[in-house]
Amino acid sequence: MSYCVGFIGAGNMATALAGGLLAHNFSPERLAMSDPRPQALEEHAAKGIFTTHDNIELVRRSDVVVLAVKPQVVTEVLIPLRAIWQERQPLLLSIAAGITLSGLQNLLGGHLAMVRAMPNTPALVQCGASGYFCSDAVQEAQRRQAHEILAAVGVALRVEQEELMDAVTALSGSGPAYCFLVMEAMQAAGMALGLDERTARALTLQTALGAAQMAVTSAVGVDELRRRVTSPGGTTEAALAVMNGKGLKDIFAQAMQAACSRATELGEMLQGSQV
Ligand SMILES: NC(=O)c1ccc[n+]([C@@H]2O[C@H](COP(=O)([O-])OP(=O)(O)OC[C@H]3O[C@@H](n4cnc5c(N)ncnc54)[C@H](OP(=O)(O)O)[C@@H]3O)[C@@H](O)[C@H]2O)c1
Numbered sequence: 047m048s049y050c051v052g053f054i055g056a057g058n059m060a061t062a063l064a065g066g067l068l069a070h071n072f073s074p075e076r077l078a079m080s081d082p083r084p085q086a087l088e089e090h091a092a093k094g095i096f097t098t099h100d101n102i103e104l105v106r107r108s109d110v111v112v113l114a115v116k117p118q119v120v121t122e123v124l125i126p127l128r129a130i131w132q133e134r135q136p137l138l139l140s141i142a143a144g145i146t147l148s149g150l151q152n153l154l155g156g157h158l159a160m161v162r163a164m165p166n167t168p169a170l171v172q173c174g175a176s177g178y179f180c181s182d183a184v185q186e187a188q189r190r191q192a193h194e195i196l197a198a199v200g201v202a203l204r205v206e207q208e209e210l211m212d213a214v215t216a217l218s219g220s221g222p223a224y225c226f227l228v229m230e231a232m233q234a235a236g237m238a239l240g241l242d243e244r245t246a247r248a249l250t251l252q253t254a255l256g257a258a259q260m261a262v263t264s265a266v267g268v269d270e271l272r273r274r275v276t277s278p279g280g281t282t283e284a285a286l287a288v289m290n291g292k293g294l295k296d297i298f299a300q301a302m303q304a305a306c307s308r309a310t311e312l313g314e315m316l317q318g319s320q321v
Pocket of ligand 1 (some may be wrong): 166
């Protein structure tokens, strides 16, 4: 069934998701965007997407409403929408980091169909990874719609407990920064070994891209791929022995535990600041 998707907040994420849907042959007539800034809406209007400054009008014409504003403004955005929401009951797909379903239910009222999702920055280049959690009221057809919207910019995986959204945040939400740090370290180490910056950078980036490409297309896991490129007594084994000796896996476990705990804390702070 064809459904209409409205985005509240025409910023980076809404632009990426709408772009992904259009690239997947979603017709622009099925999309709408609202934002207080006229400039934010111009490029969308030029593509044939309905644009408005009025969030109520947007909810009125959408079957799925993607909440794509900063977490700090969620309360002021949703409170005026309570009446129209109760009347139309669209599916809410919230990508606002840290805002819980109970916080959203408090603002909009009732037993509503809501999906809380956590995309990541590579969604901006259509290569994102999102985790999402559905409220009890979400019907299977609605879950598929939310999945289709998120998967338009990469992969989307459902989690079965809302608490796991903090683990998603620690893994794929913050994960691009971990990968950038590893690449930064490889580039610097390559330069320390005598390579010029341009060469070290290009070799690092293509190696990361190539390894990721092999990992996503291979039938075997990353542990097996690593074993296959680690010959006994070879150069890779020498490098991995240093990393293992320094406890690299432990460092990741501790780092991601810290990110997960911080996501929980920030969510509680946001919850406390909502009316
Ligand atoms: N970017 C990421 O990689 C990423 C990853 C995961 C989750 N998220 C989440 O995605 C959400 C959006 O992030 P973003 O990076 O796309 O932010 P953004 O670029 O700042 O976009 C938010 C847009 O919402 C607009 N806005 C503000 N008040 C509004 C209102 N009352 N009604 C309608 N629109 C309003 C903003 O306008 P003004 O600029 O005028 O305020 C802005 O254009 C955030 O909650 C963030 O936590 C983002």
